[in-house]
Amino acid sequence: MLITILAGAVAGGTSILYAALGETISERAGVINVGTEGTMLVGALASVAVTVETGNAWLGVLAGAGAGAALAGVFAIVTIWRGGNQLAAGLALMFLALGLTSLYGASYVGGNVDGFDEVKLPLLGSLPVLGKVLFRHDVLVYISYAVVPAVWWLLFRSRWGLLLRTAGERPETLLAYGVSPARVRTVAVITGGAFAGVGGAQLALALALSWSEGMTAGRGFIAVALVIFGAWRPLQVMAGAYLFGASITLGSVLQVNGVEVNQFFLDALPYVLTIVVLVVLVRRQRQYAPEALGQPL
Amino acid sequence: MTHLQTTSRGARLYRWALALAGVAGLIAFAMTTHAASAATTCASPGGAKGPGTNAKVVGFIYVGSKTDYGYNQAAAAGAKALQKQCPKIKILEADTVPETSDMTRAAEQMIGQGAKVIFSTSYGYKDFAVGLAKKHKDVVFLQQGNFITPPVPENANTYFGNVYETVYLAGIAAGKATKSNKLGFVAAFPIPQTLLNINAFELGAQSVNPKVKTYTVFTGNWCDPGKQASAAKSLLSSGADVLTQHQDCTSTVIKATEAAKKYSVGYHSNAAALAPKGWLTGSEWNWGPLYGAMFSNIESGKFSGGAFNTNYTLGFASKAIPSPMRLAPYGPSVKPATKSKIATAQKKILAGASPFTGPIYDQKGKVQVAKGKKATAKQISSMSYLVKGVVGNIPK
Numbered sequence: 001m002l003i004t005i006l007a008g009a010v011a012g013g014t015s016i017l018y019a020a021l022g023e024t025i026s027e028r029a030g031v032i033n034v035g036t037e038g039t040m041l042v043g044a045l046a047s048v049a050v051t052v053e054t055g056n057a058w059l060g061v062l063a064g065a066g067a068g069a070a071l072a073g074v075f076a077i078v079t080i081w082r083g084g085n086q087l088a089a090g091l092a093l094m095f096l097a098l099g100l101t102s103l104y105g106a107s108y109v110g111g112n113v114d115g116f117d118e119v120k121l122p123l124l125g126s127l128p129v130l131g132k133v134l135f136r137h138d139v140l141v142y143i144s145y146a147v148v149p150a151v152w153w154l155l156f157r158s159r160w161g162l163l164l165r166t167a168g169e170r171p172e173t174l175l176a177y178g179v180s181p182a183r184v185r186t187v188a189v190i191t192g193g194a195f196a197g198v199g200g201a202q203l204a205l206a207l208a209l210s211w212s213e214g215m216t217a218g219r220g221f222i223a224v225a226l227v228i229f230g231a232w233r234p235l236q237v238m239a240g241a242y243l244f245g246a247s248i249t250l251g252s253v254l255q256v257n258g259v260e261v262n263q264f265f266l267d268a269l270p271y272v273l274t275i276v277v278l279v280v281l282v283r284r285q286r287q288y289a290p291e292a293l294g295q296p297l
Numbered sequence: 298m299t300h301l302q303t304t305s306r307g308a309r310l311y312r313w314a315l316a317l318a319g320v321a322g323l324i325a326f327a328m329t330t331h332a333a334s335a336a337t338t339c340a341s342p343g344g345a346k347g348p349g350t351n352a353k354v355v356g357f358i359y360v361g362s363k364t365d366y367g368y369n370q371a372a373a374a375g376a377k378a379l380q381k382q383c384p385k386i387k388i389l390e391a392d393t394v395p396e397t398s399d400m401t402r403a404a405e406q407m408i409g410q411g412a413k414v415i416f417s418t419s420y421g422y423k424d425f426a427v428g429l430a431k432k433h434k435d436v437v438f439l440q441q442g443n444f445i446t447p448p449v450p451e452n453a454n455t456y457f458g459n460v461y462e463t464v465y466l467a468g469i470a471a472g473k474a475t476k477s478n479k480l481g482f483v484a485a486f487p488i489p490q491t492l493l494n495i496n497a498f499e500l501g502a503q504s505v506n507p508k509v510k511t512y513t514v515f516t517g518n519w520c521d522p523g524k525q526a527s528a529a530k531s532l533l534s535s536g537a538d539v540l541t542q543h544q545d546c547t548s549t550v551i552k553a554t555e556a557a558k559k560y561s562v563g564y565h566s567n568a569a570a571l572a573p574k575g576w577l578t579g580s581e582w583n584w585g586p587l588y589g590a591m592f593s594n595i596e597s598g599k600f601s602g603g604a605f606n607t608n609y610t611l612g613f614a615s616k617a618i619p620s621p622m623r624l625a626p627y628g629p630s631v632k633p634a635t636k637s638k639i640a641t642a643q644k645k646i647l648a649g650a651s652p653f654t655g656p657i658y659d660q661k662g663k664v665q666v667a668k669g670k671k672a673t674a675k676q677i678s679s680m681s682y683l684v685k686g687v688v689g690n691i692p693k
Binding site for chain 2: 001004007008011012015102106107109110111112113117118203204207208209210211212215216217219248249251252253255256257258260262263264267
């Protein structure tokens, strides 16, 4: 039972993980994109549409990343280049994405999508416990194992990461250094959007193997909350994503095992957890948040 | 986001079908005086008066996408069948219409274009349909599912099939196929309709395999594929080897089951293409005959006070019109012995037997239907318990 919950946590948490990593990159550069829910949806629909039309799921993932990046690009223009309010723009774009995806996605609802199957990794997949929890998933899960340390390295060990973090802490220093903070932020926001798009693609192409309107069902908002929970650090964000994945899976595992719980309460658990995280970690937020987070240039 | 579309008129070939249907109609009319004849009258015979007569335009309103491989697609297929039977009528369709005043607006638009008969195909449209029926006395509103508290307006009805009968038969296939004696059911909400299906599935399986248990997961959503995937995975990893569901979108659970090399029992539509190896059978909608029968009843001016002008339900035992729910074709692994068991059970239901014949115990062992008694229509429509053998609990 525990193994099932843990394996389900990884499978269900990966789409949130990609989106939260993207949000981490964006927020490290000083931009909060609360429209991640919409970015994920756009990524999910684009990935399904391209996979169905071309028969190639990898092209689908690319399309998901591209669509996510494009929507984030619009967000960057509004907030970074035109000085629009980040929260308002994020929400507006999310509702736009919700509407557009249910309009253009209607013909893909419930249809057959040949996405990514589970692949048991040789040797690693046969390990006791760990094999079942970590190494019997789809390929996008395995890629995420490599992406997390890569994002960490990029943020904290590369020159690009230094510029990016400076844009989020002291953008004026970048100006003195001769680098445009607006450009750095734009790159970060678009990269973040691409990550959220891949998160949507993982949800549609690997976990659900189908499209339906509003299928992210709040996962994008969880991703935004998770970045605070993970103190803007990729590894902690990963742990948080799996925790949320576990709370999504918990309901069905407990029901299967005949445990008498109200599943409507369990359904609310991820969101209760989100609120608790936001309330409890307010101090942490002050301590770790990039100094110029949410501030226009 | 309501798309009004016009289905094209049928090809000339269908004129032949019309002629044939006409002949068949005459024969049927001569043979039976049953008001709900299976043959279709497409135009009002001279002098027919009453709500919905002389209908040249018919409207269909769906809550979801017409291509959802599920409930709405099945209703749209029924609309196509009606168009085939009656090529001269014009069919207007509006899909993804929410269960709000949007439904009223879509219907008004159709009535404005001359619609005399409106098929209101979603459960939650009922109150809006009844409201419209009071305003437009010359239009007939046919409400799919739900229940109008009598008196039923003389230009409206509700209609539905005894879905649990096919679910019971499919349960037999599941009970025979399982090796672990664990079946899985992915449900959405604990409404009577769903509890009926879960119970019928378990009772069907029990009828051939007394040891079998049905493990149930409620997802709290008609279509959240992410949650469906985790429900299916939890069921599969706990050892369930036949999965079925009551969801609006069905492909995620079926594909997860096929990937795990286990068996699928479908719902709403024939999804054998998604599970070429593990498909057993399923419940499949077949609305065409009932739509046709109701339409011809309206056109002959006999609707008001007639057989359909009520909360109309029908099942296998209905002689004049085929049940709107039928068993989907069998998959490759279903053995001949299983098929003949199902055929026998179906014959019994045709002869008037009910899957809910006592003794029926609930999960706590309390007798819900006494030995030898059949569950009453009220017991069926207000089912609020799970039968013994179902693992899972109804959220309170």
